[in-house]
Amino acid sequence: MFKNVFGSGFLVRTAHVILTWVITLILFLHDTDLRRQEELGELTLPVLFVLLVLVSVLLYFAVSLMDPGFVPSVDCDLQFTLGIAEETQDMIPQSTKSIRLRRCGRCLVQQPMRSKHCQTCQHCVRRYDHHCPWIENCVGERNHRWFVLYLAVQLVVLLWGLYMACYLVQVRLQSRSHLAAVVEEQRCAPGSSGGGGCPVPDRASPPGLSLIPGVPEYHHMGVHVSTPNLLPQALRCGRKPF
Structure with missing residues:
Protein backbone atom coordinates (compact mmCIF):
# COMPACT_ATOMS: atom_id res chain seq x y z
CA MET A 1 0.00 0.00 0.00
CA PHE A 2 2.85 2.38 0.79
CA LYS A 3 6.13 2.93 -1.00
CA ASN A 4 9.57 2.83 0.52
CA VAL A 5 10.46 6.16 2.15
CA PHE A 6 14.01 5.95 0.82
CA GLY A 7 12.91 5.03 -2.69
CA SER A 8 12.31 7.31 -5.62
CA GLY A 9 11.58 10.89 -4.65
CA PHE A 10 13.58 10.75 -1.42
CA LEU A 11 15.40 14.01 -2.17
CA VAL A 12 12.14 15.79 -3.04
CA ARG A 13 10.48 14.69 0.20
CA THR A 14 13.54 15.64 2.24
CA ALA A 15 13.68 19.10 0.64
CA HIS A 16 9.97 19.63 1.29
CA VAL A 17 10.23 18.71 4.98
CA ILE A 18 13.36 20.81 5.55
CA LEU A 19 11.86 23.84 3.80
CA THR A 20 8.61 23.54 5.78
CA TRP A 21 10.26 23.42 9.19
CA VAL A 22 12.87 26.09 8.35
CA ILE A 23 10.12 28.56 7.42
CA THR A 24 8.22 27.65 10.59
CA LEU A 25 11.35 28.22 12.68
CA ILE A 26 11.97 31.60 11.02
CA LEU A 27 8.43 32.72 11.87
CA PHE A 28 9.03 31.86 15.52
CA LEU A 29 12.50 33.45 15.72
CA HIS A 30 11.50 36.84 14.31
CA ASP A 31 9.22 39.41 15.91
CA THR A 32 5.92 38.00 14.70
CA ASP A 33 2.57 37.51 16.39
CA LEU A 34 3.44 33.89 17.10
CA ARG A 35 6.60 34.81 18.99
CA ARG A 36 4.94 37.63 20.94
CA GLN A 37 2.05 35.41 21.98
CA GLU A 38 4.49 32.69 22.95
CA GLU A 39 6.45 35.14 25.11
CA LEU A 40 3.22 36.34 26.74
CA GLY A 41 2.20 32.77 27.55
CA GLU A 42 -0.73 32.72 25.11
CA LEU A 43 -0.01 29.41 23.41
CA THR A 44 -3.29 28.82 21.59
CA LEU A 45 -2.34 30.22 18.18
CA PRO A 46 1.32 29.06 18.25
CA VAL A 47 0.29 25.50 19.12
CA LEU A 48 -2.45 25.57 16.48
CA PHE A 49 0.02 26.74 13.84
CA VAL A 50 2.53 24.01 14.72
CA LEU A 51 -0.22 21.38 14.64
CA LEU A 52 -1.33 22.55 11.19
CA VAL A 53 2.25 22.33 9.94
CA LEU A 54 2.59 18.85 11.44
CA VAL A 55 -0.69 17.69 9.88
CA SER A 56 0.38 19.05 6.49
CA VAL A 57 3.68 17.15 6.69
CA LEU A 58 1.92 13.91 7.67
CA LEU A 59 -0.60 14.30 4.85
CA TYR A 60 2.26 15.00 2.46
CA PHE A 61 3.95 11.72 3.37
CA ALA A 62 0.66 9.83 3.19
CA VAL A 63 -0.14 11.15 -0.29
CA SER A 64 3.43 10.74 -1.47
CA LEU A 65 3.93 7.16 -0.28
CA MET A 66 0.41 5.82 -0.81
CA ASP A 67 -0.51 3.54 -3.68
CA PRO A 68 -2.58 5.83 -5.93
CA GLY A 69 -4.44 2.88 -7.44
CA TRP A 134 6.33 17.67 -5.81
CA ILE A 135 5.01 14.54 -4.10
CA GLU A 136 6.77 12.29 -6.63
CA ASN A 137 3.65 10.17 -7.01
CA CYS A 138 0.53 9.87 -9.10
CA VAL A 139 -2.84 11.18 -7.96
CA GLY A 140 -5.45 8.55 -8.56
CA GLU A 141 -8.31 6.57 -7.09
CA ARG A 142 -6.87 5.87 -3.63
CA ASN A 143 -5.08 9.08 -2.74
CA HIS A 144 -7.15 11.72 -4.54
CA ARG A 145 -9.22 12.74 -1.51
CA TRP A 146 -6.12 12.83 0.70
CA PHE A 147 -4.37 14.96 -1.88
CA VAL A 148 -7.21 17.50 -1.84
CA LEU A 149 -7.16 17.54 1.97
CA TYR A 150 -3.40 18.06 1.94
CA LEU A 151 -3.76 21.00 -0.45
CA ALA A 152 -6.41 22.59 1.78
CA VAL A 153 -4.29 22.32 4.94
CA GLN A 154 -1.18 23.49 3.11
CA LEU A 155 -3.07 26.49 1.73
CA VAL A 156 -4.17 27.51 5.24
CA VAL A 157 -0.59 27.24 6.52
CA LEU A 158 0.81 29.23 3.59
CA LEU A 159 -1.75 32.03 3.90
CA TRP A 160 -1.18 32.24 7.65
CA GLY A 161 2.59 32.37 7.20
CA LEU A 162 2.30 34.95 4.41
CA TYR A 163 0.12 37.15 6.60
CA MET A 164 2.67 37.05 9.43
CA ALA A 165 5.53 37.78 7.01
CA CYS A 166 3.73 40.81 5.53
CA TYR A 167 2.86 42.05 9.01
CA LEU A 168 6.52 41.71 10.03
CA VAL A 169 7.68 43.75 7.02
CA GLN A 170 5.10 46.44 7.80
CA VAL A 171 6.25 46.66 11.42
CA ARG A 172 9.90 46.92 10.32
CA LEU A 173 9.10 49.77 7.89
CA GLN A 174 7.09 51.64 10.52
CA SER A 175 9.92 51.23 13.04
CA ARG A 176 12.46 52.66 10.59
CA SER A 177 10.22 55.63 9.78
CA HIS A 178 9.68 56.33 13.46
CA LEU A 179 13.42 56.06 14.15
CA ALA A 180 14.22 58.49 11.32
CA ALA A 181 11.66 60.97 12.66
CA VAL A 182 13.14 60.76 16.17
CA VAL A 183 16.68 61.29 14.85
CA GLU A 184 15.57 64.32 12.82
CA GLU A 185 13.77 65.75 15.83
CA GLN A 186 16.84 65.33 18.02
CA ARG A 187 19.08 66.87 15.37
CA CYS A 188 16.88 69.96 15.08
CA ALA A 189 16.43 70.32 18.83
CA PRO A 190 17.97 73.47 20.44
CA GLY A 191 21.28 72.85 22.15
CA SER A 192 22.12 69.77 20.10
CA SER A 193 25.65 69.15 18.83
CA GLY A 194 24.65 70.12 15.32
CA GLY A 195 23.89 73.71 16.36
CA GLY A 196 20.22 73.15 15.78
CA GLY A 197 20.99 71.09 12.72
CA CYS A 198 18.17 72.68 10.78
CA PRO A 199 18.83 74.30 7.39
CA VAL A 200 20.37 77.78 7.69
CA PRO A 201 20.03 80.68 5.25
CA ASP A 202 22.68 81.12 2.56
CA ARG A 203 23.81 84.42 4.09
CA ALA A 204 24.54 82.93 7.47
CA SER A 205 28.19 82.71 8.48
CA PRO A 206 29.63 79.29 9.28
CA PRO A 207 30.69 78.80 12.90
CA GLY A 208 34.08 80.39 13.65
CA LEU A 209 34.15 82.58 10.50
CA SER A 210 33.12 86.22 10.42
CA LEU A 211 31.66 88.10 7.53
CA ILE A 212 33.73 90.66 5.61
CA PRO A 213 31.80 93.95 5.67
CA GLY A 214 30.41 95.03 2.34
CA VAL A 215 31.53 91.89 0.49
CA PRO A 216 29.11 89.30 -0.82
CA GLU A 217 29.92 85.98 0.74
CA TYR A 218 30.12 82.65 -1.06
CA HIS A 219 31.04 79.75 1.14
CA HIS A 220 31.09 76.02 0.88
CA MET A 221 32.08 73.66 3.66
CA GLY A 222 32.92 76.62 5.90
CA VAL A 223 35.38 78.33 3.48
CA HIS A 224 34.85 81.93 2.34
CA VAL A 225 35.26 82.53 -1.39
CA SER A 226 35.18 86.12 -2.69
CA THR A 227 36.05 87.48 -6.11
CA PRO A 228 39.13 89.82 -6.24
CA ASN A 229 37.22 92.83 -7.56
CA LEU A 230 34.89 92.67 -4.57
CA LEU A 231 37.67 92.62 -1.95
CA PRO A 232 38.33 95.81 0.03
CA GLN A 233 41.03 98.18 -1.27
CA ALA A 234 43.40 97.30 1.56
CA LEU A 235 43.29 93.59 0.72
CA ARG A 236 43.65 94.10 -3.04
CA CYS A 237 46.83 96.17 -2.59
CA GLY A 238 48.40 93.59 -0.36
CA ARG A 239 48.36 95.82 2.73
CA LYS A 240 47.28 94.46 6.05
CA PRO A 241 43.97 95.93 7.09
CA PHE A 242 45.00 96.01 10.76
Missing part, protein backbone atom coordinates in the same frame (compact mmCIF):
# COMPACT_ATOMS: atom_id res chain seq x y z
CA PHE A 70 -1.98 1.03 -9.63
CA VAL A 71 -3.61 -1.55 -11.88
CA PRO A 72 -2.18 -5.02 -11.06
CA SER A 73 0.04 -6.72 -13.59
CA VAL A 74 -1.02 -9.56 -15.93
CA ASP A 75 0.02 -12.29 -13.47
CA CYS A 76 -2.09 -10.79 -10.70
CA ASP A 77 -5.05 -10.54 -13.04
CA LEU A 78 -4.67 -14.21 -13.95
CA GLN A 79 -4.45 -15.35 -10.33
CA PHE A 80 -7.44 -13.24 -9.42
CA THR A 81 -9.47 -14.67 -12.30
CA LEU A 82 -8.63 -18.28 -11.43
CA GLY A 83 -9.55 -17.69 -7.80
CA ILE A 84 -13.11 -16.57 -8.51
CA ALA A 85 -15.64 -19.24 -7.71
CA GLU A 86 -18.05 -20.47 -10.33
CA GLU A 87 -21.08 -19.38 -8.36
CA THR A 88 -19.65 -15.89 -8.09
CA GLN A 89 -19.43 -15.73 -11.86
CA ASP A 90 -23.14 -16.54 -12.07
CA MET A 91 -23.92 -13.55 -9.83
CA ILE A 92 -22.24 -11.11 -12.22
CA PRO A 93 -24.82 -9.45 -14.52
CA GLN A 94 -24.66 -10.28 -18.20
CA SER A 95 -24.19 -6.62 -19.14
CA THR A 96 -21.08 -6.46 -16.95
CA LYS A 97 -19.62 -9.57 -18.56
CA SER A 98 -20.03 -8.11 -22.01
CA ILE A 99 -17.88 -5.06 -21.20
CA ARG A 100 -14.48 -5.46 -22.81
CA LEU A 101 -11.55 -3.93 -21.02
CA ARG A 102 -8.92 -2.36 -23.19
CA ARG A 103 -5.33 -3.44 -22.80
CA CYS A 104 -2.52 -0.95 -22.21
CA GLY A 105 -0.03 -0.83 -25.05
CA ARG A 106 2.92 -0.22 -22.71
CA CYS A 107 2.49 -2.43 -19.63
CA LEU A 108 0.00 -4.86 -21.28
CA VAL A 109 -2.52 -4.84 -18.43
CA GLN A 110 -6.26 -4.64 -18.82
CA GLN A 111 -7.18 -1.05 -18.07
CA PRO A 112 -10.40 -0.43 -16.14
CA MET A 113 -12.53 2.54 -17.10
CA ARG A 114 -11.02 5.99 -16.39
CA SER A 115 -7.57 4.50 -15.94
CA LYS A 116 -4.49 5.78 -17.71
CA HIS A 117 -0.84 4.89 -18.06
CA CYS A 118 1.62 7.19 -16.26
CA GLN A 119 4.77 7.86 -18.26
CA THR A 120 6.79 8.69 -15.12
CA CYS A 121 5.75 5.80 -12.88
CA GLN A 122 5.38 3.35 -15.78
CA HIS A 123 2.13 2.02 -14.28
CA CYS A 124 -1.53 2.21 -15.16
CA VAL A 125 -3.48 4.08 -12.48
CA ARG A 126 -7.20 3.83 -11.76
CA ARG A 127 -9.01 7.19 -12.08
CA TYR A 128 -5.74 8.77 -13.06
CA ASP A 129 -5.66 12.53 -12.43
CA HIS A 130 -2.04 13.59 -12.89
CA HIS A 131 1.50 12.88 -11.77
CA CYS A 132 2.63 15.45 -9.20
CA PRO A 133 6.42 15.96 -9.22
Whole structure:
Protein backbone atom coordinates (compact mmCIF):
# COMPACT_ATOMS: atom_id res chain seq x y z
CA MET A 1 0.00 0.00 0.00
CA PHE A 2 2.85 2.38 0.79
CA LYS A 3 6.13 2.93 -1.00
CA ASN A 4 9.57 2.83 0.52
CA VAL A 5 10.46 6.16 2.15
CA PHE A 6 14.01 5.95 0.82
CA GLY A 7 12.91 5.03 -2.69
CA SER A 8 12.31 7.31 -5.62
CA GLY A 9 11.58 10.89 -4.65
CA PHE A 10 13.58 10.75 -1.42
CA LEU A 11 15.40 14.01 -2.17
CA VAL A 12 12.14 15.79 -3.04
CA ARG A 13 10.48 14.69 0.20
CA THR A 14 13.54 15.64 2.24
CA ALA A 15 13.68 19.10 0.64
CA HIS A 16 9.97 19.63 1.29
CA VAL A 17 10.23 18.71 4.98
CA ILE A 18 13.36 20.81 5.55
CA LEU A 19 11.86 23.84 3.80
CA THR A 20 8.61 23.54 5.78
CA TRP A 21 10.26 23.42 9.19
CA VAL A 22 12.87 26.09 8.35
CA ILE A 23 10.12 28.56 7.42
CA THR A 24 8.22 27.65 10.59
CA LEU A 25 11.35 28.22 12.68
CA ILE A 26 11.97 31.60 11.02
CA LEU A 27 8.43 32.72 11.87
CA PHE A 28 9.03 31.86 15.52
CA LEU A 29 12.50 33.45 15.72
CA HIS A 30 11.50 36.84 14.31
CA ASP A 31 9.22 39.41 15.91
CA THR A 32 5.92 38.00 14.70
CA ASP A 33 2.57 37.51 16.39
CA LEU A 34 3.44 33.89 17.10
CA ARG A 35 6.60 34.81 18.99
CA ARG A 36 4.94 37.63 20.94
CA GLN A 37 2.05 35.41 21.98
CA GLU A 38 4.49 32.69 22.95
CA GLU A 39 6.45 35.14 25.11
CA LEU A 40 3.22 36.34 26.74
CA GLY A 41 2.20 32.77 27.55
CA GLU A 42 -0.73 32.72 25.11
CA LEU A 43 -0.01 29.41 23.41
CA THR A 44 -3.29 28.82 21.59
CA LEU A 45 -2.34 30.22 18.18
CA PRO A 46 1.32 29.06 18.25
CA VAL A 47 0.29 25.50 19.12
CA LEU A 48 -2.45 25.57 16.48
CA PHE A 49 0.02 26.74 13.84
CA VAL A 50 2.53 24.01 14.72
CA LEU A 51 -0.22 21.38 14.64
CA LEU A 52 -1.33 22.55 11.19
CA VAL A 53 2.25 22.33 9.94
CA LEU A 54 2.59 18.85 11.44
CA VAL A 55 -0.69 17.69 9.88
CA SER A 56 0.38 19.05 6.49
CA VAL A 57 3.68 17.15 6.69
CA LEU A 58 1.92 13.91 7.67
CA LEU A 59 -0.60 14.30 4.85
CA TYR A 60 2.26 15.00 2.46
CA PHE A 61 3.95 11.72 3.37
CA ALA A 62 0.66 9.83 3.19
CA VAL A 63 -0.14 11.15 -0.29
CA SER A 64 3.43 10.74 -1.47
CA LEU A 65 3.93 7.16 -0.28
CA MET A 66 0.41 5.82 -0.81
CA ASP A 67 -0.51 3.54 -3.68
CA PRO A 68 -2.58 5.83 -5.93
CA GLY A 69 -4.44 2.88 -7.44
CA PHE A 70 -1.98 1.03 -9.63
CA VAL A 71 -3.61 -1.55 -11.88
CA PRO A 72 -2.18 -5.02 -11.06
CA SER A 73 0.04 -6.72 -13.59
CA VAL A 74 -1.02 -9.56 -15.93
CA ASP A 75 0.02 -12.29 -13.47
CA CYS A 76 -2.09 -10.79 -10.70
CA ASP A 77 -5.05 -10.54 -13.04
CA LEU A 78 -4.67 -14.21 -13.95
CA GLN A 79 -4.45 -15.35 -10.33
CA PHE A 80 -7.44 -13.24 -9.42
CA THR A 81 -9.47 -14.67 -12.30
CA LEU A 82 -8.63 -18.28 -11.43
CA GLY A 83 -9.55 -17.69 -7.80
CA ILE A 84 -13.11 -16.57 -8.51
CA ALA A 85 -15.64 -19.24 -7.71
CA GLU A 86 -18.05 -20.47 -10.33
CA GLU A 87 -21.08 -19.38 -8.36
CA THR A 88 -19.65 -15.89 -8.09
CA GLN A 89 -19.43 -15.73 -11.86
CA ASP A 90 -23.14 -16.54 -12.07
CA MET A 91 -23.92 -13.55 -9.83
CA ILE A 92 -22.24 -11.11 -12.22
CA PRO A 93 -24.82 -9.45 -14.52
CA GLN A 94 -24.66 -10.28 -18.20
CA SER A 95 -24.19 -6.62 -19.14
CA THR A 96 -21.08 -6.46 -16.95
CA LYS A 97 -19.62 -9.57 -18.56
CA SER A 98 -20.03 -8.11 -22.01
CA ILE A 99 -17.88 -5.06 -21.20
CA ARG A 100 -14.48 -5.46 -22.81
CA LEU A 101 -11.55 -3.93 -21.02
CA ARG A 102 -8.92 -2.36 -23.19
CA ARG A 103 -5.33 -3.44 -22.80
CA CYS A 104 -2.52 -0.95 -22.21
CA GLY A 105 -0.03 -0.83 -25.05
CA ARG A 106 2.92 -0.22 -22.71
CA CYS A 107 2.49 -2.43 -19.63
CA LEU A 108 0.00 -4.86 -21.28
CA VAL A 109 -2.52 -4.84 -18.43
CA GLN A 110 -6.26 -4.64 -18.82
CA GLN A 111 -7.18 -1.05 -18.07
CA PRO A 112 -10.40 -0.43 -16.14
CA MET A 113 -12.53 2.54 -17.10
CA ARG A 114 -11.02 5.99 -16.39
CA SER A 115 -7.57 4.50 -15.94
CA LYS A 116 -4.49 5.78 -17.71
CA HIS A 117 -0.84 4.89 -18.06
CA CYS A 118 1.62 7.19 -16.26
CA GLN A 119 4.77 7.86 -18.26
CA THR A 120 6.79 8.69 -15.12
CA CYS A 121 5.75 5.80 -12.88
CA GLN A 122 5.38 3.35 -15.78
CA HIS A 123 2.13 2.02 -14.28
CA CYS A 124 -1.53 2.21 -15.16
CA VAL A 125 -3.48 4.08 -12.48
CA ARG A 126 -7.20 3.83 -11.76
CA ARG A 127 -9.01 7.19 -12.08
CA TYR A 128 -5.74 8.77 -13.06
CA ASP A 129 -5.66 12.53 -12.43
CA HIS A 130 -2.04 13.59 -12.89
CA HIS A 131 1.50 12.88 -11.77
CA CYS A 132 2.63 15.45 -9.20
CA PRO A 133 6.42 15.96 -9.22
CA TRP A 134 6.33 17.67 -5.81
CA ILE A 135 5.01 14.54 -4.10
CA GLU A 136 6.77 12.29 -6.63
CA ASN A 137 3.65 10.17 -7.01
CA CYS A 138 0.53 9.87 -9.10
CA VAL A 139 -2.84 11.18 -7.96
CA GLY A 140 -5.45 8.55 -8.56
CA GLU A 141 -8.31 6.57 -7.09
CA ARG A 142 -6.87 5.87 -3.63
CA ASN A 143 -5.08 9.08 -2.74
CA HIS A 144 -7.15 11.72 -4.54
CA ARG A 145 -9.22 12.74 -1.51
CA TRP A 146 -6.12 12.83 0.70
CA PHE A 147 -4.37 14.96 -1.88
CA VAL A 148 -7.21 17.50 -1.84
CA LEU A 149 -7.16 17.54 1.97
CA TYR A 150 -3.40 18.06 1.94
CA LEU A 151 -3.76 21.00 -0.45
CA ALA A 152 -6.41 22.59 1.78
CA VAL A 153 -4.29 22.32 4.94
CA GLN A 154 -1.18 23.49 3.11
CA LEU A 155 -3.07 26.49 1.73
CA VAL A 156 -4.17 27.51 5.24
CA VAL A 157 -0.59 27.24 6.52
CA LEU A 158 0.81 29.23 3.59
CA LEU A 159 -1.75 32.03 3.90
CA TRP A 160 -1.18 32.24 7.65
CA GLY A 161 2.59 32.37 7.20
CA LEU A 162 2.30 34.95 4.41
CA TYR A 163 0.12 37.15 6.60
CA MET A 164 2.67 37.05 9.43
CA ALA A 165 5.53 37.78 7.01
CA CYS A 166 3.73 40.81 5.53
CA TYR A 167 2.86 42.05 9.01
CA LEU A 168 6.52 41.71 10.03
CA VAL A 169 7.68 43.75 7.02
CA GLN A 170 5.10 46.44 7.80
CA VAL A 171 6.25 46.66 11.42
CA ARG A 172 9.90 46.92 10.32
CA LEU A 173 9.10 49.77 7.89
CA GLN A 174 7.09 51.64 10.52
CA SER A 175 9.92 51.23 13.04
CA ARG A 176 12.46 52.66 10.59
CA SER A 177 10.22 55.63 9.78
CA HIS A 178 9.68 56.33 13.46
CA LEU A 179 13.42 56.06 14.15
CA ALA A 180 14.22 58.49 11.32
CA ALA A 181 11.66 60.97 12.66
CA VAL A 182 13.14 60.76 16.17
CA VAL A 183 16.68 61.29 14.85
CA GLU A 184 15.57 64.32 12.82
CA GLU A 185 13.77 65.75 15.83
CA GLN A 186 16.84 65.33 18.02
CA ARG A 187 19.08 66.87 15.37
CA CYS A 188 16.88 69.96 15.08
CA ALA A 189 16.43 70.32 18.83
CA PRO A 190 17.97 73.47 20.44
CA GLY A 191 21.28 72.85 22.15
CA SER A 192 22.12 69.77 20.10
CA SER A 193 25.65 69.15 18.83
CA GLY A 194 24.65 70.12 15.32
CA GLY A 195 23.89 73.71 16.36
CA GLY A 196 20.22 73.15 15.78
CA GLY A 197 20.99 71.09 12.72
CA CYS A 198 18.17 72.68 10.78
CA PRO A 199 18.83 74.30 7.39
CA VAL A 200 20.37 77.78 7.69
CA PRO A 201 20.03 80.68 5.25
CA ASP A 202 22.68 81.12 2.56
CA ARG A 203 23.81 84.42 4.09
CA ALA A 204 24.54 82.93 7.47
CA SER A 205 28.19 82.71 8.48
CA PRO A 206 29.63 79.29 9.28
CA PRO A 207 30.69 78.80 12.90
CA GLY A 208 34.08 80.39 13.65
CA LEU A 209 34.15 82.58 10.50
CA SER A 210 33.12 86.22 10.42
CA LEU A 211 31.66 88.10 7.53
CA ILE A 212 33.73 90.66 5.61
CA PRO A 213 31.80 93.95 5.67
CA GLY A 214 30.41 95.03 2.34
CA VAL A 215 31.53 91.89 0.49
CA PRO A 216 29.11 89.30 -0.82
CA GLU A 217 29.92 85.98 0.74
CA TYR A 218 30.12 82.65 -1.06
CA HIS A 219 31.04 79.75 1.14
CA HIS A 220 31.09 76.02 0.88
CA MET A 221 32.08 73.66 3.66
CA GLY A 222 32.92 76.62 5.90
CA VAL A 223 35.38 78.33 3.48
CA HIS A 224 34.85 81.93 2.34
CA VAL A 225 35.26 82.53 -1.39
CA SER A 226 35.18 86.12 -2.69
CA THR A 227 36.05 87.48 -6.11
CA PRO A 228 39.13 89.82 -6.24
CA ASN A 229 37.22 92.83 -7.56
CA LEU A 230 34.89 92.67 -4.57
CA LEU A 231 37.67 92.62 -1.95
CA PRO A 232 38.33 95.81 0.03
CA GLN A 233 41.03 98.18 -1.27
CA ALA A 234 43.40 97.30 1.56
CA LEU A 235 43.29 93.59 0.72
CA ARG A 236 43.65 94.10 -3.04
CA CYS A 237 46.83 96.17 -2.59
CA GLY A 238 48.40 93.59 -0.36
CA ARG A 239 48.36 95.82 2.73
CA LYS A 240 47.28 94.46 6.05
CA PRO A 241 43.97 95.93 7.09
CA PHE A 242 45.00 96.01 10.76
